[in-house]
Amino acid sequence: MEHRIFNFNAGPAALPLPVLEQIKLEMLDFRGSGMSILEVSHRSRWFEDVLDEAIVRIKRLLGLDDRYEVLFLQGGASMQFCMVPMNLCVPGKPAGYVDTGSWAVKAVKEAQIQGKAVRVLASSKDRNYSYIPEKIEIDSNLAYLHITSNNTIEGTQWQRFPDAGGVPLVSDMSSDIFSRVFDPGPFGLIYAGAQKNAGPAGVTLVIARQDMLERAPEQLPTMLKYTTFSGKKSMYNTPPCFAVYVVCLVTRWLEETVGGISAMEAVNTGKADLLYGYLDSQDFYSGTSAPDSRSRMNVTFRLSDQDLEQRFVQEATAAGLGGLKGHRSVGGCRASIYNAVPIEAVESLVAFMKEFARKNG
Amino acid sequence: MEHRIFNFNAGPAALPLPVLEQIKLEMLDFRGSGMSILEVSHRSRWFEDVLDEAIVRIKRLLGLDDRYEVLFLQGGASMQFCMVPMNLCVPGKPAGYVDTGSWAVKAVKEAQIQGKAVRVLASSKDRNYSYIPEKIEIDSNLAYLHITSNNTIEGTQWQRFPDAGGVPLVSDMSSDIFSRVFDPGPFGLIYAGAQKNAGPAGVTLVIARQDMLERAPEQLPTMLKYTTFSGKKSMYNTPPCFAVYVVCLVTRWLEETVGGISAMEAVNTGKADLLYGYLDSQDFYSGTSAPDSRSRMNVTFRLSDQDLEQRFVQEATAAGLGGLKGHRSVGGCRASIYNAVPIEAVESLVAFMKEFARKNG
Numbered sequence: 001m002e003h004r005i006f007n008f009n010a011g012p013a014a015l016p017l018p019v020l021e022q023i024k025l026e027m028l029d030f031r032g033s034g035m036s037i038l039e040v041s042h043r044s045r046w047f048e049d050v051l052d053e054a055i056v057r058i059k060r061l062l063g064l065d066d067r068y069e070v071l072f073l074q075g076g077a078s079m080q081f082c083m084v085p086m087n088l089c090v091p092g093k094p095a096g097y098v099d100t101g102s103w104a105v106k107a108v109k110e111a112q113i114q115g116k117a118v119r120v121l122a123s124s125k126d127r128n129y130s131y132i133p134e135k136i137e138i139d140s141n142l143a144y145l146h147i148t149s150n151n152t153i154e155g156t157q158w159q160r161f162p163d164a165g166g167v168p169l170v171s172d173m174s175s176d177i178f179s180r181v182f183d184p185g186p187f188g189l190i191y192a193g194a195q196k197n198a199g200p201a202g203v204t205l206v207i208a209r210q211d212m213l214e215r216a217p218e219q220l221p222t223m224l225k226y227t228t229f230s231g232k233k234s235m236y237n238t239p240p241c242f243a244v245y246v247v248c249l250v251t252r253w254l255e256e257t258v259g260g261i262s263a264m265e266a267v268n269t270g271k272a273d274l275l276y277g278y279l280d281s282q283d284f285y286s287g288t289s290a291p292d293s294r295s296r297m298n299v300t301f302r303l304s305d306q307d308l309e310q311r312f313v314q315e316a317t318a319a320g321l322g323g324l325k326g327h328r329s330v331g332g333c334r335a336s337i338y339n340a341v342p343i344e345a346v347e348s349l350v351a352f353m354k355e356f357a358r359k360n361g
Numbered sequence: 362m363e364h365r366i367f368n369f370n371a372g373p374a375a376l377p378l379p380v381l382e383q384i385k386l387e388m389l390d391f392r393g394s395g396m397s398i399l400e401v402s403h404r405s406r407w408f409e410d411v412l413d414e415a416i417v418r419i420k421r422l423l424g425l426d427d428r429y430e431v432l433f434l435q436g437g438a439s440m441q442f443c444m445v446p447m448n449l450c451v452p453g454k455p456a457g458y459v460d461t462g463s464w465a466v467k468a469v470k471e472a473q474i475q476g477k478a479v480r481v482l483a484s485s486k487d488r489n490y491s492y493i494p495e496k497i498e499i500d501s502n503l504a505y506l507h508i509t510s511n512n513t514i515e516g517t518q519w520q521r522f523p524d525a526g527g528v529p530l531v532s533d534m535s536s537d538i539f540s541r542v543f544d545p546g547p548f549g550l551i552y553a554g555a556q557k558n559a560g561p562a563g564v565t566l567v568i569a570r571q572d573m574l575e576r577a578p579e580q581l582p583t584m585l586k587y588t589t590f591s592g593k594k595s596m597y598n599t600p601p602c603f604a605v606y607v608v609c610l611v612t613r614w615l616e617e618t619v620g621g622i623s624a625m626e627a628v629n630t631g632k633a634d635l636l637y638g639y640l641d642s643q644d645f646y647s648g649t650s651a652p653d654s655r656s657r658m659n660v661t662f663r664l665s666d667q668d669l670e671q672r673f674v675q676e677a678t679a680a681g682l683g684g685l686k687g688h689r690s691v692g693g694c695r696a697s698i699y700n701a702v703p704i705e706a707v708e709s710l711v712a713f714m715k716e717f718a719r720k721n722g
Binding site for chain 1 (some may be wrong): 364365370375382384385393395399400435437440442447474489554562566604
């Protein structure tokens with residue numbers, strides 16, 4: 001048995017153990033091909049079967065109808081910050097953004113670099129991004145309304161998506177895709193770097209509605225145009241085959257082992273309730289996000305001082321609980337409890353937190 | 362023992378068996394971390410060690426001095442077709458390109474889409490790209506001179522790089538990087554999709570000289586600017602960690618097992634001489650590239666008709682020789698004999714070709 005810890009990394013993050021075991025099992029001979037998945041041609045039936053399976057499972061898991069295309073791109077959410085305005089802005093219509101944290105700020109900046117008309121409709125900067133703004137004035141003339149469904153760094157999450165009327169929603173769902181049930185209908189485009197809930201770093205899921213694809217200006221560089229990918233099933237050039245393969249295995253695990261998104265959501269709610277329940281029951285640790293905006297993926301908390309926080313992270317690491325340091329831009333502690341983190345990990349964490357509080361309280 | 366074939370794929374392509382075995386060995390527990398390499402943070406010492414090792418080995422293998430930075434990007438050579446003119450064009454100076462095949466054509470097109478001044482200085486289109494042009498008129502006012510060092514589809518390769526005087530060379534080396542010794546000095550920038558000689562699909566090596574980095578216009582989208590990557594050791598955002606890790610293992614294999622690029626070149630020359638020697642000795646198969654322009658990486662050849670070619674590929678596949686079909690845009694047959702393809706594979710191929718010719722001649 002290999003040594004394995006409980007992994008609370010914010011991303012790249014824990015993957016389901018059966019997925020890793022499958023990768024290991026078929027590393028030298030992928031399904032009788034006599035080649036590794038790293039060595040088969042992307043134009044071979046071996047890889048095409050993987051790609052097709054991943055697309056079918058993603059569409060089924062998210063309940064996407066035929067208007068939606070599932071694309072596999074590269075460059076992470078950061079590349080999407082640039083591609084979204086490049087492809088979806090419409091002359092005479094400003095793009096709306098809600099500023100809920102570090103990633104939203106970057107998304108806004110990339111639209112502005114391109115000289116696009118941007119309106120920041122609401123922001124929670126006034127209170128360190130500790131909440132999701134309630135009131136958003138949505139003009140029906142917007143090209144789209146961009147939100148960040150879960151804020152990895154600040155530990156907040158949209159509990160209900162805003163009603164934007166006829167304005168298409170665009171969301172960065174990097175850190176909570178596949179974690180809960182939602183209606184995709186109002187979304188024109190969803191993107192997600194895979195390395196939190198969907199797979200490894202190196203592939204970005206883009207889910208685009210047909211009417212959004214039609215907006216792309218003619219003269220974009222080929223690799224920056226969504227239609228390059230939608231027209232060729234993400235194979236205009238060589239896709240990141242291995243990362244797509246892992247996404248395929250993760251979605252298979254979600255459907256066949258977990259039982260779909262609603263079963264996954266129940267598990268995630270259980271994990272979050274356990275951890276927030278403990279945080280609310282004591283005062284050695286304090287949660288940083290407003291209770292009505294709490295993320296069920298990234299639980300952020302502080303201790304009374306930075307030295308203690310550092311020792312907390314060190315002792316937790318030594319006890320087999322890894323990745324609990326907060327993002328370097330905000331400090332503190334953070335437990336990322338994505339889909340692949342089992343309830344046992346959260347139970348161990350709470351037990352450790354209790355003991356650490358007892359010894360240092 | 363797993364079933365393994367001889368893999369002549371053009372890319373993704375064969376990887377060294379010891380590299381695959383290492384990946385398999387440490388898939389569940391990366392160097393005592395208790396996590397997979399797919400699960401460790403890109404900001405952890407585990408991944409930073411991998412990244413640092415890959416950079417040091419690449420610099421040593423290619424003999425790069427301190428003016429050069431080694432970057433890891435995403436999007437393949439196709440994304441570089443767009444980023445090169447975006448970052449390296451200079452107002453008032455046209456960009457020079459040599460048109461040696463399908464990939465060069467795409468590189469030219471992406472510069473033109475951006476409205477850059479482009480001069481195609483030479484082309485071998487007149488004879489189906491079967492040779493590398495000899496005479497190239499190089500104007501000293503060029504922003505750069507772009508070449509494709511090896512043409513994967515057409516089976517040609519620059520034998521000596523052009524003397525461009527003070528004009529920086531820019532080369533797509535996707536399909537022959539690490540395969541032979543060359544002087545990097547005249548090169549301002551080299552890029553290579555990893556999936557032929559350097560690793561798996563999903564990471565692109567970019568080797569940039571400092572004076573080239575300084576050319577980037579201020580207002581580029583962040584992810585399309587080389588300085589975003591050079592300033593943060595390719596970690597502005599999450600890099601494609603697993604693909605970088607495999608590149609690290611491949612370069613380690615090149616240094617520690619093969620003995621460096623000059624040893625690798627000797628092996629590659631031996632493989633190419635064996636296969637071209639056989640092609641030249643008979644007339645059942647005919648090579649498609651001019652003898653003075655032959656690629657030592659992709660050996661392209663035809664049989665007398667397409668039905669026979671199809672049967673050749675089928676029977677070869679059945680005999681454990683995979684990936685011999687030519688690129689769909691040109692047809693015919695192609696044996697890609699990259700670094701990781703052993704001489705035994707080429708010996709088996711030649712033996713098979715002889716037997717197939719005897720039975721069908």
